[in-house]
Amino acid sequence: MKDYMIRGTAANGEIRIFGAYTKSTVEEARERHDLSPVACAALGRLLTGGAMMGLMMKNPSDVLTLQVHGDGPIGGITVTANAKGDVKGYVNHPHVMLPPNSKGKLDVAGAVGIGLLSVTKDMGLKEPYSGQTILVTSEIAEDLTYYFANSEQVPSSVGLGVLMNKDNTVNCAGGFIIQLMPFASEETITALEENLKGFDSVTQYLEKGYTPEMLVQEVLGNIEMEVQESVPVQFYCNCSKENVEEVVASVGRKEIEEMIEEGETIEVKCHFCNSAYHYTVEDLERILERSN
Structure with missing residues (x-):
């Protein structure tokens, strides 16, 4: 499956949906920066989240920058993205190695540490928009969820995942962002909350071959969705x-x-x-x- 993401609505416009498959994008980041497994998981999650947030931008020239500043050994993560599916990023210390966390998974939170998430949107205005929130778990997805709720006042659910192979290549990567519109009914909100309770990890579904559409539908359950746009995703840097x-x-x-x-x-x-x-x-x- 080639890397791509989708944008659309669900429940007759009461929900905004975004889904992404980013295996090749994250693998290219791993190769370019010689990332350790935990550094790849951390950067890969932020690259995926950044790509979908870039799709939220209105103009092709708009640029989004995400920065994670933590006190963990990874030192920090920076990602930039645009509305065309181009995304790039790096970590300060790409070779960080940590033992697995208590669940036996890559310890992204331990690598990132306690700190802040900064979001900057350059939309061609005099001053770029900038928002900052604390890292609530340092697992990236929950931190973006918290950012949307606190800085943009948009109730959201963010799911991100990167699964590594034993040879340190990327097995699969992707995620979703689900956002409630201000006019969402109590019925829709309750149904979505119930569906999210039963949702397992993103990588569990991606490993089975789920597309972004299938992944988002898994989150929505019986709520009908409409895909409005599909955009290729790539690791792209305009340096020269x-x-x-x-x-x-x-x-x-x-x-x-x-x-x-x-x-x-x-x-x-x-x-x-x-x-x-x-x-x-x-x-x-x-x-x-x-x-x-």
């Missing part, structure tokens, strides 16, 4: 040698002059995709001359 050159220029004249004196080609890596760019002495001299 020219873009990264701006970072090199920002280190300051003195530092660039010292690099030129050393006479060696320098390597600069993109945080988001780990692509390496090389700048020769001639490149550095040009950057220095341009910044005059």
Whole structure:
């Protein structure tokens, strides 16, 4: 199954639905950053949540940034996404190894630790919208659920999952976001709450081959849904040698002059995709001359 996500409604518009399958996207992140299993699970969950939240944005040029700042050994997670299904991200310490948690699963909460979730939406306005909430469990899905309720006042249920193979490749990844509209009836709310009580882990269904549509319908139970849009998802970074050159220029004249004196080609890596760019002495001299 190729990576894609859906957006739609249920219960005659009383519920907003989002579902995603992101195995290849998360696997590419794992390969690019050489992620440990627990780092892959943590980043993969936020990548999946970020992709669906990106789909909530109205314009193709809008950019969403999610940042998890915890005191755990992973050090922090950053993800950016847009409305077109492009998503990218990284963790500060990709090689973190932890023993399984008490349930025998990857200890994402232990890797993340206690901290904050920040959400920034750049919609081309003078100032980007920014919201911040505490991490309630550090398992990512519950933290996004809490963010929606507290910062956006939208009652939501978020489910995210990444299942790893024994060889540290990604077996499956995906998730859902279900949101109640302000005019949702008590009957709809009660039915959804009952369905959510009986819902098991996201990966249990994805491992069986569930599509995003099937996953969301499993959450909704007998509530009818209508898919309005299906969008491919991919790990995509728009970095280039020219873009990264701006970072090199920002280190300051003195530092660039010292690099030129050393006479060696320098390597600069993109945080988001780990692509390496090389700048020769001639490149550095040009950057220095341009910044005059």
